Amino acid sequence: MLLKKANQLLEQGKLKEAEFHYKALLKSDPDNGEALFGLGKIALRLARFDAAVYVLQKACERLPRMLEPLNALADAFNGVNSPKDALTVLEYAQSIATNNPEPHYYLAQHYLTHGNLDKAHSTFAHALSMGVHPVTAYILFELVQLGRFDKNHNYISKLHHLLTQTNNLHLKMVCYYALGKSYDKLDDTEQAFSYFVLANKLQHKLSNFNTDELSPFYDEIVKHNTRSFINSGDKQLISQITPVFIIGMPRSGSTLLEQMLANHSQYSSIGESSSVGNVVAFLEQKTAVSYPQCLKHLTPELISKARDIYINALKTVTPIKPFIINKLPSNYQSLGLIYVLFPNAKFINLTRDFNATAFSILSNYFAENEPYFCSLVEFKQYHALYEKLMLHWQSLKGMPIYNISYEALVNNPKQQLTALLNFLDCSFEENCLAFYKRKSAVTTLSKHAIREPINRLAIAKWERYKTPLLELLDGS
Structure with missing residues (x-):
């Protein structure tokens, strides 16, 4: 009991x-x-x-x-x-479970996360040969993501068959995303777009809130992050580590930029760490007031303890280097708090063409059932909230924010990295451009693409879907 x-x-x-x-x-x-x-x-x-x-x-x-x-x-x-x-x-x-595809799936995910794509592919393929199981949808999805198929040999028939074998809405949704990716690679854009839309609609049903409900929350962030609050941090604080935050919208190239910087001799990364969220949860608990209202109840003691929570998270990074990156995009909601805790922190606001970002949101499966990840109308609202908040942060004199676009980074990587590293008080290193050779763990949606040299393929990909995409963004 x-x-x-x-x-x-x-x-x-x-x-x-x-x-x-x-x-x-x-x-x-x-x-x-x-x-x-x-x-x-x-x-x-x-x-x-x-x-x-x-x-x-x-x-x-x-x-x-x-x-x-x-x-x-x-x-x-x-x-x-x-x-x-x-x-x-x-x-x-x-x-101990040689005939069960599930442990094979998790092992393949480990290979994939650490850049061993050949082993990942063969292990996924072996798991697929074990018949239809609940995990089969995810196995097929990853095999499609790896992209080792063509018009004559692909996974489309298996995906359609699996759809007839399950009534589980979540598994159907994963199959729809995989079919969209499959048809996209095979240049059948009409079929691809229709399956992406089906996947989004199904996932949106699993969301339990609407994006417009976030608007008051963003207004409160602006209200409580005043110039006087931003300037209340201890500017004399001495730290051997400079926290670096890559912020912005999802699917804007943050993994690419993180891996480039992490290949620099002075940088390590904590990945998409929720450590700032842990700090916020601590402050909410101690003040018994929700974020961002809790900011007006901060004391020097609370600030010190909150800072230690984040520092302890940084200490888990191997190796510890002078600059440690956190690339969780949504940290843009907490820039004021971060700056008060760490006046030496640096923020990199990474942007991307809105339509290209929107298509990437539409065509990628986010495990979180959040409405702005599976509805372009709601993503448009979320993007507007982000832009509004970023305008506020950038209006506060002294906030160390550097703006860089994905397109500029991809078109002129050395030039853009040189300027960015200058902002971060470092010099460019050629090794930054060899990021794809790193075998460190990458757990984001870009874990397949990040193992390749920099290219411009993703810049104009959305234009193949321009007409239906713009119609969807308009809510028609």
């Missing part, structure tokens, strides 16, 4: 209450593997990766041959930057 209640609380996102119940269960039954697994999942949610590794190892010992705890342990090892340990765990999971 206690375990069932704890699992329900965890599913509802009530982490503290769930943790209390799991620990209560472990007091009477210290070897309860399910309770240990629950605590491990909570640690993962909170990005407490060291704790997650410890408790999940114990869970796996007590739940031998169970796949889900092993997958969670691999995630925890990746969280502490131990990809070799993660690989060992995933290979073990595959070895």
